[in-house]
Amino acid sequence: MKTGPTRVIPPFAWVTSAGGLVIALSGLVDALTSTGDVFGSAWTWGWVAITVVLATVPLAFGDRLVREIGVVGSSVFFAVTSLQMALSTSAVASVNNLVLYPMVACYLGWFYPRAVSRVVTAAAFAMSGAALAVNTHDRVFITWVNLVLASTFCLEAAGYLRARLDREITTDPLTGVLNRSGLDDRIDVELGRAARSGAPLTVGIIDLDGFKQVNDEHGHAAGDRLLVAFAAALRDQTRPYDTVARIGGDEFLVMMPDTAASQAGDFFERLRAATRDPWSYGLAEAVLVDSARTIRARADLELYAQKVSRRRARDARADPPVP
Template identity: 40%
Template sequence: MARILAWCRRRELPAAGWPLVALAFSGSVFAALGAALPSSAAADVWVYALTSLCCAVLGVGLVLLGSRMPGWLPQTLVVVAVVVIAYFSAAVPDDAGALLPTFEYAALAAYCAYFFGRAQTRCHVAFMSVCLLAALLVGDRPAPVTVWFIVTTTIAAIAEVQGHLVSQLRRQARHDHLTGLLNRGGFEQEAPRLLALAARSSRPVAAVVIDLDGFKRINDDLGHAAGDRVLIDLAASWRDRVRDGDLLARYGGDEFVLLLPDTTAVEAQALLDRLRDGHAARWSAGIAEWDGSSRLSDLLWHADRALYQAKESRGRSGLQAVDEDAAAAG
């Protein structure tokens, strides 16, 4: 068993892959239970057994795919699973046994809420609701509307509550709790998309690294509450002055980064002048213009080097410098 688990860990499935594997194997178990029910007809036993085998093979196939699993596959498998579950709910002769497959709907709703967007999840839940009602009516189950209402409201509640919690957790993971700006992790998730878009359209991008001047002295002399207030007010002022498409993040401590699409280094300097007008705090900045191909880390390194040059040139006096080598690097 330990060797099997170690082999599975090496497959490097995407985040959405392992829950699909678990759902596939649980579907195999449910189908096997359907075959084992005393009320199952001989013909039904073969259908259940074949479905159980197919689910098991699907689970193994997903593991074998590993990192090669295409992005469209999870959505497709959810739709197929909903139809298969509805079929078994209608086909099982025993009324109590017919409800057994519907437990998989709750698991699918939780899966959708975690890995898909809210709109996509609601579409899947609506599809589950339609398929369940059809299965109950085709199977001639007692009180089909009541059963449908109870099951549908349950899976909808699971999807909505989990979707809300997941969106909150993801926001907290991506945003700085003090300023509300993107944190380092959130910035490093969004920035590559912006650079990829700029590369396709051959548009300029400027990176800015900002460091507050004398911030340690504020904390030492006035206390950390005063330092926090400066960060909050400064972030609010900057947020009002940057464009909607600009990425502004608190990178750590008193350091901030800006990624400015459709902006040259010269235009970035003009933007920084506007930022200075909004708050009395003093800060230094380094600017680097993207060369169109280098990595985000290299771009930020050039901006950080320009920041160092700004601080060294005339002391800590609210300067900004441009790394002239950044645009030419490649």
């Protein structure tokens, strides 16, 4: 019996939905405990109902949920709560709105780039601060200051941890260059950019010659030193916007935007002259139908052909023909 594909709900959708439910539950508590404040009754019940409905949207969309929805939702939450703070006659209601700001700041810091999360959170501070300036409540200002500090900490801590995790996931621990994680996605992005702009894009794959022999004769520590030194040479010689990755034991990939294969060939020959140990490479210039898989496969074929050619040349030098 055939079954349909398994529906995937990514962590982003789960966390976004959970955040919406927390906000809804907080509003429900406000509605149940409000004491005559017009913005603690009908307004709050309406906000709870809307938030519950919106909290189901991420789960309904799953992996089709666009990332912008979290920024929009957070911005709406900050705007609505600031409006309620400006108009409410209850100091308690104002504080209840503020206490969720660190949670939202943490969410933004984890899931979004630093610039985006900082701008949205700063806007929240500005709106809520203006609301308190318009509708002053005794002692709420000190609470606002403390929660601004707590939100800033949550924002920066989440952003730092996410950036560090991303580096650890995508960086080869030995050489410090990228690893295979996310590399194909990056290549596909550059392929799309090249297709739109008409600019050339070349991918090169490098394989160190005789690397196994180095490990066998001198030990793995010597092999590691060779890899580290070669990766450092690649970083030094390539441009800031080139991509350098270690994709195997002794294999490296270099992606060079705005570079034709002939230009990349010249660069690789200069690189060969600047490095001590022998290596082979294969190049593939992007065409419109390319994907990350196909352009890497063509570079691999060129690499294999060069290694065979270099091996035959070495064998011919070692065993000259008998006259």
